[in-house]
Every structure is written in C-alpha cells, then in structure tokens.
Amino acid sequence: MMQTIDLRGQTLSTSQLRTVIPRPELDVTEALAGATQLIQEVREHGEEALLEQAERFDRVRPNAIPATGEAIDAAVEGLDPAVRSALEEMIRRVRLASAGQVPAPAITEVANGAIIEQRWEPVERVGLYVPGGKAVYPSSVVMNVVSAQVAGVKSIAIASPPQADYGGAIHPTILAAAGLLGVTEVYAMGGAGAIGAFAYGVETLGLEPVNVITGPGNVWVAAAKRAVTSVVGIDAEAGPTEVLIIADDNADPELIAADLLGQAEHDELAAAVLVTDSAELAAAVEPILARRTNATKHSERASTSLRGQQSAIVLVDNLTEAARVSNAYGPEHLQIQTADDNGVLELITSAGAIFVGPYAPVPLGDYIAGSNHVLPTGGQAIHASGLGAHTFLRAQQIIRYDREALDEVRDRLRVIATDEDLPAHGESVDARFGAGRDA
Incomplete structure (x- = not known):
C-alpha cells in the first residue's frame, strides 16, 4: 500500500536526506x-x-x-x-x-x-x-x-x-x-x-x-x-498535515497502522511516514494498514494519502539514523514508539509536537491532551514552533540607567560611536553631562 524507501547501508548528508524524504507536491x-x-x-x-x-x-x-x-x-x-x-x-x-x-x-x-x-x-x-x-x-x-x-x-x-x-x-x-x-x-x-x-x-x-x-x-x-x-x-503557512513515526521491533504493528491511518484520513495530501530499523515491523504493518483502510469511513481519501508520494515506510540501519531522518524532515507530528523512547527523544531537535510511547497517539494532541494542535508543517518545524500564547506576545526591553551608570560607560560608548562614524551618538550622551551646551 505504501512505498518503501530503503536507506540501509547508506550515509547521507542532511541535504541528501531532505531530497529522498517524501513530501506532497504543493507549491x-x-x-x-x-x-x-x-x-x-x-x-x-x-x-x-x-x-x-x-x-x-x-x-x-x-x-x-x-x-x-x-x-x-x-x-x-x-x-x-x-x-x-x-x-x-x-x-x-x-x-x-x-x-x-x-x-x-x-x-x-x-x-x-x-x-x-x-x-x-x-x-x-x-x-x-x-x-x-x-x-x-x-x-x-x-x-x-x-x-x-x-x-x-x-x-x-x-x-x-x-x-x-x-x-x-x-x-x-x-x-x-x-x-x-x-x-x-x-x-x-x-x-x-x-x-x-x-x-x-x-x-x-x-x-x-x-x-x-x-x-x-x-x-x-x-x-x-x-x-x-x-x-x-x-x-505559519500551513500545509497538508503529516505524521512521522519512529518505531522499532518493540512497537505494536496494530497501533502503528492505526496511527498512520489516523493521519491519512485528514486529506488526500496528508503525509504518513514510518521510519524503522525493523524490516519485520514494516512487513507486519502493511497488511494491517490495508485491512484498516478498507474498513474505515474515509477509506478512499485515506488510501489516496497512503499511496501518494508523500507517504512511505523508510528503512534505516538503527534508531540514531531514524532520528537523523526525522530531524531532516522536521515533522508536524512526531511519534516515538521504541524500547528506549527517552533515548530517541534526546536525539530529536526538530518537530512540531512529540508524542512519546504507545499511549500518546496524535489524536490526543489534536483534541484533549492540553497541547496545541496548530503546528508547523512542510518541514517548517526545523525553524519554527507551533501556535501558543507566545505567538501573540512581543518581547520588549525597558532600559533604566542612572547618571552614575551612564557615566561609567560614556567613554566606551563614544569610542564605538566614533568607530562607526556616528559622532552625534556620543554627543547625545555627552549632552547629559553638560558638553555642547551654549555658555
């Protein structure tokens, strides 16, 4: 049902990973x-x-x-x-x-x-x-x-x-x-x-x-x-929704399939990606995913998503490489279902929201976890964060110096102003100490 991308035995740079990782065609x-x-x-x-x-x-x-x-x-x-x-x-x-x-x-x-x-x-x-x-x-x-x-x-x-x-x-x-x-x-x-x-x-x-x-x-x-x-x-400029799941042979293939399908039902362009170091898990997920997709309400929509170029099973040599793939992808939703969830989590640098363990599926975050579900898509998690109170806040700095504190840095300030050829900068400070005033 899903394409397989085999990266085992390869050492790819970040730019190369971004080339081979599936994305929807959306400009x-x-x-x-x-x-x-x-x-x-x-x-x-x-x-x-x-x-x-x-x-x-x-x-x-x-x-x-x-x-x-x-x-x-x-x-x-x-x-x-x-x-x-x-x-x-x-x-x-x-x-x-x-x-x-x-x-x-x-x-x-x-x-x-x-x-x-x-x-x-x-x-x-x-x-x-x-x-x-x-x-x-x-x-x-x-x-x-x-x-x-x-x-x-x-x-x-x-x-x-x-x-x-x-x-x-x-x-x-x-x-x-x-x-x-x-x-x-x-x-x-x-x-x-x-x-x-x-x-x-x-x-x-x-x-x-x-x-x-x-x-x-x-x-x-x-x-x-x-x-x-x-x-x-x-x-952010929101694009089609996406999930990337990092899983090893400790994961339950039934849950992995259910989670991939849960994302695919959103939209025909939704991306569902499984990254695993277990070929056995990948093989087990495929038939379960097909069965679940055939039985779900939005079967046609989900099937289109899962068969699309934006969805894939990615095989890697180990979980360290799985984390590298995920960081290069910068997923909106990242799920980690491995024997050492926290060990993998420590390797993650780029994700909109991270769901750790078998009892934290993405729909929990969609609705009632308490986290926010408006998240960066299309790899924007590499440089952006999801929606939060901070989105509506502006950092402001308030500067308070007394006369003695300004006098202490006056000479250094003037040196920098002169070096930048902005003498009036220094003069505005000197004016506070009587310099430049008419007699």
Missing part, C-alpha cells in the same frame, strides 16, 4: 498570484467581494457575514451536551498548558544603577482562521482562542467559511465553540478573502484590521498569509 508560490488578487478584491470592494467569493468558492451567498449574538447563543444552547462537555474539558486543559508558555518578566542589573527589564506584551487584536473544508474544526477554535486569551489579547475575531448546508451561516459547532470561549466577533468568510479582510479591515462590516493572523487552512489561505506578511504577523 504555495503557484497560488500566490491568485490569492493576492482575491485580497485586492476585498481591499477595493469590501463586503461585496467577500459575498461574491463565498458564492464562487463556498457555493452559497451568506445573508450576513457577521454572526449575531443571538446566533452564537443559539448555537451554544443547541450544542450536544456530550460535545459541550468534551469541548469544555479541552478548553480547561489547553488553558492550563498554555499558561506555561507565558514567560515571566525579568529584571537584570548589569551594573550598579543599570537595569534592563524584559517584559512580554500581547498584541492588541488578532484574527483567527478556522477552516471549513472536509471536516468541522471546533478544536481549532479552542487552540487559537485560548492561546490568544492566555497571552492577554483583548480583541479577538474569528473567520470561518459559510456553509451551504446551513444557508450560508457558519457551522453551528464552530459558533458554539466561540460562544463557550466568550468570543462575539465571528465572520462567515473563508479563504484568501478572509485573510485579506483581517489584514486590511472591512469598514462596512465594522471589521477593524488585526495585528496577527493565525490558524490552519488550505493552500489559498497559506498563500494569502504570505501575501500579507508586510502588514500583519502570521503563525
């Missing part, structure tokens, strides 16, 4: 021009452009783009009690874990009378995107909103595509999740146009521009985020 650059055009339409025509884009891409024209307070309240009231209970527990756990991501203020005395204070200031306003394609994602509402709230953001807006099945309204479960979190500014708009609306605002809707845009989406959303990065901050 955000190809969508950039189209996304930019959609954003420009929203800048020029505002609400009417959003309505036209909804008709074109979502096959429905909303009666109104902003959700009313009554609609949000009704969605909360109509939420299945079991779903509500699960969402409330998710909110509680994500809030607790997110609180650990807020750095404490720090004060450093670099010399007598010379103080540097570090503080973390939240942005004022954020736009949170919740996709509405093949599935409904109230969990993404929770992950985005809770992180922003814990960071201290005061103004939060949510966008999610209008749903043809609900007459152009936002899916009621999305609205209900927003209501549970106390968010009242929710818009039925999707795709690149929604990103443009967040970045530049839409006056007739009362939608003010935001400072940061976060949340997953399709290639058009990713391209739109790239297009507006000169105007707003973004979390």
Whole structure:
C-alpha cells in the first residue's frame, strides 16, 4: 500500500536526506498570484467581494457575514451536551498548558544603577482562521482562542467559511465553540478573502484590521498569509498535515497502522511516514494498514494519502539514523514508539509536537491532551514552533540607567560611536553631562 524507501547501508548528508524524504507536491508560490488578487478584491470592494467569493468558492451567498449574538447563543444552547462537555474539558486543559508558555518578566542589573527589564506584551487584536473544508474544526477554535486569551489579547475575531448546508451561516459547532470561549466577533468568510479582510479591515462590516493572523487552512489561505506578511504577523503557512513515526521491533504493528491511518484520513495530501530499523515491523504493518483502510469511513481519501508520494515506510540501519531522518524532515507530528523512547527523544531537535510511547497517539494532541494542535508543517518545524500564547506576545526591553551608570560607560560608548562614524551618538550622551551646551 505504501512505498518503501530503503536507506540501509547508506550515509547521507542532511541535504541528501531532505531530497529522498517524501513530501506532497504543493507549491504555495503557484497560488500566490491568485490569492493576492482575491485580497485586492476585498481591499477595493469590501463586503461585496467577500459575498461574491463565498458564492464562487463556498457555493452559497451568506445573508450576513457577521454572526449575531443571538446566533452564537443559539448555537451554544443547541450544542450536544456530550460535545459541550468534551469541548469544555479541552478548553480547561489547553488553558492550563498554555499558561506555561507565558514567560515571566525579568529584571537584570548589569551594573550598579543599570537595569534592563524584559517584559512580554500581547498584541492588541488578532484574527483567527478556522477552516471549513472536509471536516468541522471546533478544536481549532479552542487552540487559537485560548492561546490568544492566555497571552492577554483583548480583541479577538474569528473567520470561518459559510456553509451551504446551513444557508450560508457558519457551522453551528464552530459558533458554539466561540460562544463557550466568550468570543462575539465571528465572520462567515473563508479563504484568501478572509485573510485579506483581517489584514486590511472591512469598514462596512465594522471589521477593524488585526495585528496577527493565525490558524490552519488550505493552500489559498497559506498563500494569502504570505501575501500579507508586510502588514500583519502570521503563525505559519500551513500545509497538508503529516505524521512521522519512529518505531522499532518493540512497537505494536496494530497501533502503528492505526496511527498512520489516523493521519491519512485528514486529506488526500496528508503525509504518513514510518521510519524503522525493523524490516519485520514494516512487513507486519502493511497488511494491517490495508485491512484498516478498507474498513474505515474515509477509506478512499485515506488510501489516496497512503499511496501518494508523500507517504512511505523508510528503512534505516538503527534508531540514531531514524532520528537523523526525522530531524531532516522536521515533522508536524512526531511519534516515538521504541524500547528506549527517552533515548530517541534526546536525539530529536526538530518537530512540531512529540508524542512519546504507545499511549500518546496524535489524536490526543489534536483534541484533549492540553497541547496545541496548530503546528508547523512542510518541514517548517526545523525553524519554527507551533501556535501558543507566545505567538501573540512581543518581547520588549525597558532600559533604566542612572547618571552614575551612564557615566561609567560614556567613554566606551563614544569610542564605538566614533568607530562607526556616528559622532552625534556620543554627543547625545555627552549632552547629559553638560558638553555642547551654549555658555
């Protein structure tokens, strides 16, 4: 069912590993021009452009783009009690874990009378995107909103595509999740146009521009985020979801197959990769995966993912090499199921989120572990982290020097200023000690 890539007996550099490791064919650059055009339409025509884009891409024209307070309240009231209970527990756990991501203020005395204070200031306003394609994602509402709230953001807006099945309204479960979190500014708009609306605002809707845009989406959303990065901050350009599993002959092939399939059902472009030093485990996983795929609800979608070029079983000589492969790949989700989980974990440098042991599958992180499921994809984990309270915080330094502390470094400062040919820098310091003043 899955292709096999045999790296045994080879010593490959990091660049070579990145060449042979499977990836989906997805180029955000190809969508950039189209996304930019959609954003420009929203800048020029505002609400009417959003309505036209909804008709074109979502096959429905909303009666109104902003959700009313009554609609949000009704969605909360109509939420299945079991779903509500699960969402409330998710909110509680994500809030607790997110609180650990807020750095404490720090004060450093670099010399007598010379103080540097570090503080973390939240942005004022954020736009949170919740996709509405093949599935409904109230969990993404929770992950985005809770992180922003814990960071201290005061103004939060949510966008999610209008749903043809609900007459152009936002899916009621999305609205209900927003209501549970106390968010009242929710818009039925999707795709690149929604990103443009967040970045530049839409006056007739009362939608003010935001400072940061976060949340997953399709290639058009990713391209739109790239297009507006000169105007707003973004979390990442999200691509197809992915899992990489490092496993040895200690792993249960039934669990490995179940975990590969769990990721593959997201999307035809989802990537499922098993890296193992056990040919026996690889052989055992294949028939189990085929059986499970044939029996699952989204069999066709999952089968396409697993047969695609982005999914593979990778054979390596040992677990050290498995870790090298994983670090070169930089997976969104990394699972470790080995006899010495912690030993392998110590070798890992690049991953969005790491799930250790047989009782920590990726769906735990998707929903109720307390961790955040908005994570870097497409190898971005090599240089970026997942969504968290820190995404909405800005580090600020506050400098306090008294006269004696400034006088102590005055000569050294002037030497550097002179060396850089910026004499007025030194003169601005000297002026505090009477130099350069008129008699």
